[in-house]
Amino acid sequence: MDKELVIVLDFGGQYNQLIARRVRECSVYCEVHPYTLSLEEIKEMNPKGIIFTGGPDSVYSEKSPRCTKELLELDIPILGICYGAQVIAYLSGGKVETAPVSEYGKTEVETDNTSVLFRNVSKKTVTWMSHTDYIPEPPAGFRICASTSVCPVAAMECVERKLYAVQFHPEVMHTKEGKKMLSNFVYDICGCNGDWKMSSFVDETVKSIREKVGNGKVLCALSGGVDSSVAAVLLSKAVGRQLTCVFVDHGLLRKNEGDEVEAVFGPEGPYDLNFIRVNCQERFYAKLKGITEPEKKRKIIGEEFIRVFEEEAKKIGVVDYLVQGTIYPDVIESGLGNSAVIKSHHNVGGLPDCVDFKEIIEPLRMLFKDEVRKAGLELGIPEHLVFRQPFPGPGLGIRIIGEVTSGKCYIVQEADAIYRDEIAKAGLDKNLGQYFAALTNMQSVGVMGDDRTYDYAIALRAVNTSDFMTAEFAQIPWEVLGKIASRIVNEVKGVNRVLYDCTGKPPATIEFE
Ligand code: XMP
Numbered sequence: 001m002d003k004e005l006v007i008v009l010d011f012g013g014q015y016n017q018l019i020a021r022r023v024r025e026c027s028v029y030c031e032v033h034p035y036t037l038s039l040e041e042i043k044e045m046n047p048k049g050i051i052f053t054g055g056p057d058s059v060y061s062e063k064s065p066r067c068t069k070e071l072l073e074l075d076i077p078i079l080g081i082c083y084g085a086q087v088i089a090y091l092s093g094g095k096v097e098t099a100p101v102s103e104y105g106k107t108e109v110e111t112d113n114t115s116v117l118f119r120n121v122s123k124k125t126v127t128w129m130s131h132t133d134y135i136p137e138p139p140a141g142f143r144i145c146a147s148t149s150v151c152p153v154a155a156m157e158c159v160e161r162k163l164y165a166v167q168f169h170p171e172v173m174h175t176k177e178g179k180k181m182l183s184n185f186v187y188d189i190c191g192c193n194g195d196w197k198m199s200s201f202v203d204e205t206v207k208s209i210r211e212k213v214g215n216g217k218v219l220c221a222l223s224g225g226v227d228s229s230v231a232a233v234l235l236s237k238a239v240g241r242q243l244t245c246v247f248v249d250h251g252l253l254r255k256n257e258g259d260e261v262e263a264v265f266g267p268e269g270p271y272d273l274n275f276i277r278v279n280c281q282e283r284f285y286a287k288l289k290g291i292t293e294p295e296k297k298r299k300i301i302g303e304e305f306i307r308v309f310e311e312e313a314k315k316i317g318v319v320d321y322l323v324q325g326t327i328y329p330d331v332i333e334s335g336l337g338n339s340a341v342i343k344s345h346h347n348v349g350g351l352p353d354c355v356d357f358k359e360i361i362e363p364l365r366m367l368f369k370d371e372v373r374k375a376g377l378e379l380g381i382p383e384h385l386v387f388r389q390p391f392p393g394p395g396l397g398i399r400i401i402g403e404v405t406s407g408k409c410y411i412v413q414e415a416d417a418i419y420r421d422e423i424a425k426a427g428l429d430k431n432l433g434q435y436f437a438a439l440t441n442m443q444s445v446g447v448m449g450d451d452r453t454y455d456y457a458i459a460l461r462a463v464n465t466s467d468f469m470t471a472e473f474a475q476i477p478w479e480v481l482g483k484i485a486s487r488i489v490n491e492v493k494g495v496n497r498v499l500y501d502c503t504g505k506p507p508a509t510i511e512f513e
Pocket residue numbers: 298345346347348390391392393394434468469505508509510511512
């Protein structure tokens with residue numbers, strides 16, 4: 001695809017992905033690369049602009065990450081953010097020092113609107129600062145274009161060399177007019193036209209898959225999640241019945257989920273593909289019998305999933321391509337290695353070893369989650385699949401504390417379905433990040449009618465989060481919670497108590513195991 005490109009050079013900042021997302025929201029394609037990218041590689045990519053990220057180091061320390069001075073002389077517009085701004089100052093022969101007063105949090109800066117970077121930005125605007133070092137004065141050739149009471153160089157520019165630097169973080173939401181500033185950079189400074197659109201992504205990807213696959217056979221493990229669904233539909237559009245999707249129903253899905261996936265992707269659905277649903281609920285329950293340790297459960301479910309997939313693949317015979325729903329954050333998190341790796345156990349991967357195939361196709365490899373959703377809508381995938389909540393690979397296996405049995409799966413499926421139903425009725429479903437019912441392993445005394453019960457407690461969890469790495473518990477109104485609890489104990493046999501989880505992450509995790 002021959003499109004405009006802005007690259008983010010990652011110096012180890014926590015917001016590297018966010019910068020790229022914000023640029024893409026401006027309809028300009030953006031990729032994150034390590035700061036070690038060579039000048040030749042950069043020239044080869046022919047970017048319209050470069051953004052330097054923040055980072056945890058001090059630019060003057062010996063081993064801190066730095067690019068070469070020559071990069072600043074390529075005549076490609078550069079925007080340095082926080083540490084990235086200090087890199088520009090340092091490489092331009094300027095001073096960077098520990099600030100007498102370090103700024104953290106929302107900070108008002110005064111901008112100079114004659115700078116293109118701040119065109120149509122308020123004279124006084126709130127930004128997000130997070131720094132202990134600062135640039136006390138601009139290097140030769142630069143001029144100050146924003147400042148605060150304690151930070152004389154909150155932004156600087158050298159228009160002739162197309163170099164721009166901001167001490168604050170325009171990519172985070174707290175910087176009120178940050179998007180405008182990034183948009184000014186990519187459009188008015190880099191000269192982009194904004195050619196990154198989901199419709200063209202879909203058309204171009206379908207075309208390139210078709211060329212690549214030719215008459216080959218393609219296999220896809222379909223989970224019903226948004227990533228694998230969008231990948232499958234892209235492939236179906238490109239190569240139709242050369243694609244076979246295998247959907248493993250391991251009995252740890254939510255209520256009716258298996259049938260819902262089949263309704264969309266099966267023979268009655270709108271797509272041209274071969275769909276195989278493997279009903280192997282009992283096989284998984286048998287494997288999980290007596291197992292209580294969370295990590296062991298996860299491992300068993302993951303391994304058994306691969307065995308089932310392998311058996312089905314063998315029936316199909318030799319395939320040429322295997323489709324995976326890898327998305328850009330997986331690529332960044334496993335590849336760049338500068339910022340701290342936060343997740344490890346979530347990226348399931350692991351299928352390629354067990355199936356004979358020539359090559360992997362990862363059509364969503366360069367997309368962020370919100371872009372995958374946009375592509376899904378573009379492809380006409382039903383909204384309930386496109387906006388489906390994240391659901392872990394091990395499914396209900398990690399929402400049932402202790403041993404997993406078919407009876408416990410039934411309880412948690414029913415309770416969860418009531419929970420989701422009432423949340424939707426209360427109009428809260430679009431406001432919550434993730435919410436689900438879990439089955440605690442606790443049984444306690446209750447009274448129903450005239451009888452004493454000794455039944456399970458269901459825990460309800462609802463969180464709001466932007467990245468699933470941290471989360472806050474959601475404040476669901478009491479009357480909604482009361483209604484849900486009452487319906488669960490009345491309608492789900494085996495439950496006599498409902499608890500609401502008021503812990504954030506950290507210290508708890510989102511899932512229970
Ligand atoms: P935790 O529980 O780690 O969850 O706070 C963060 C997000 O990741 C999902 N999650 C998983 N997804 N396999 C997955 O595919 C897993 O083993 C797994 N564990 C947690 C969880 O639902 C939440 O969105």
